[in-house]
């Protein structure tokens with residue numbers, strides 16, 4: 564059985580054009596998928612020792628995070644200056660799971676690639692969105708296998724220039 568594990572409005576629109584064999588729903592969207600909806604990435608058992616797996620999908624450098632039995636995929640290098648997001652800590656910001664870039668500590672939501680910045684003008688400090696900057700992808704779970712479907716490249720993202728699939732540190 565296919566399980567749709569992550570969903571953003573952006574990714575949902577790319578799916579809706581497919582003829583379908585399977586139907587899934589999340590909180591906001593009804594999703595139709597025909598056959599295998601992405602490239603094989605890894606197995607659930609690969610997360611036993613860590614909460615993330617770094618893979619190359621169609622020459623794209625991608626990290627998959629596991630968080631509370633959900634899986635999220637995004638470009639592995641930070642949109643800012645190519646920092647190693649795949650090695651960043653995960654924390655909740657206003658209820659949203661975010662990765663903290665090890666290079667300059669930007670917080671990026673692993674659900675949709677949105678950057679959050681801490682504002683110190685208020686007490687206590689608050690978090691403000693600075694827009695969606697990091698490209699995210701869609702993860703499917705079938706049995707114990709995870710598949711990743713890259714998001715449409717029709718729309719450019721700031722993280723594109725750092726994730727060409729070479730797997731090299733930047």
Ligand code: FES
Nearest residue numbers: 641644646664667
């Ligand atoms: S490279 Fe990630 S915050 Fe600067």
